[in-house]
Amino acid sequence: MNNPMNPRPTNGNWQATLPAEWTIPYVDDSGREQQIPLRDHPSLQHYKTKDEAVKALVHAQRMLGKTPEGYVRVPSKDDNPEDRDAFFASLGRPNRPDEYALPEIDLPDGYEVQEALLEQFQVTAFQLGLTAEQVAGLYQWFLPVVLETHDGMEKEKRQLRDNELASLRSVHRGDTPRRLDEALRTAEAIGGNELLRALDETGAGDRAPVIAAFAKKAPLVLESGMRGSGDGWGEELSREKLREMMQDPRYHDPIKRDPKYVEKVRKGFETLYPGDYVPGSRL
Known part of the structure; x- marks a missing residue:
């Protein structure tokens, strides 16, 4: 142990000349915080002499509260609209939403993108300050994902419809078409077109229990x-x-x-x- 009256040898290491009682909080690699002597702090190893460390400290103090060179503040929604437009234009945003050039994407037969949806996409991108390159890249990624998701949902609906129809056929056999017709006419007679639309939109009209329920009511609703x-x-x-x-x-x-x-x-x-x-x- 070093005697306070006889400090440990410095061997040319200026950090070792700092008093041992000068301590500072330090977080090690494991994330644990502890107090260590200032002279053992790793950041001091970047300075060859004590003078360099002092100069760096003074420079850091002078920079407090100042805007670093190259720093650009992103305008907020409360700033002047003209300042916001100038900032986004400097980054590469077009002057108007309809100036975004959307890439051509081959769509499957029967698919087309609604103009109203494209216009809203461009307006939203413009409001967010996206550049032309960002919008093109986002559109080129997003549209195929939407189509794939839609195709997957349609496939699930068709599979469900086929399964429900198979369930009906297992019960009614060759009488299935007549039962389907009776269920449809009964639903129409009870609730008209509004009920039919609701059954289509919710998918309930494809479920075997719903079809069977309407078919059972057919003698009361139709034949009566x-x-x-x-x-x-x-x-x-x-x-x-x-x-x-x-x-x-x-x-x-x-x-x-x-x-x-x-x-x-x-x-x-x-x-x-x-x-x-x-x-x-x-x-």
Whole structure:
């Protein structure tokens, strides 16, 4: 152990001349912080003499609060718009959003990018201050990713639809097409086009339990309205019957047209398809 009255030999190392009681916090390679003598701090090894270290300290003190050479402050949203535009233009941003040149990308058949989406993409990039090169690179990467994701989702939907249809076929066998038709007509009769759109948009219309539920309701919704004594029907009403009646000259021939007969056909549609009815739309 060194005697305080006899400091350890310096061997030309000026750091060793610093008092041992001068300590400083130091974080080692393991991330642990500890107090070490200042003379043992690794940063002092960059200076050959004590004079160099002192000069570096004075220079660092002078630089505090000053803007380093080459430093450019990024404008904030609260700055003058003209200053922001000048800054982004200096980096390579076009003068207007529509001046971004988007690269040509070969799209699969049946795909096209909506103009409104492209315009919004350019406007957003302009607001963010992106350069022309950045926007081109981002677009060239992003669009194929979107297409791949969309194709994957469509593939999953088709697979789900096929699985659900296979489930129905395993139960109804050759009667499956009729059950599908009954389910569709029942859903339309109950909720009209709005319900059909909801079933399509949510994918519920492709699920076997939903189809089976509507098909089970078909006798109540469709067949219960096929015997219309109150509407002047003395025979069973069906879609095929209505088709046959529309071929009658009393319905389609302007010269032989019979208003009472036409009205009977119209009421037949209303009975068979209650709700949102458009003449001739369901044949």
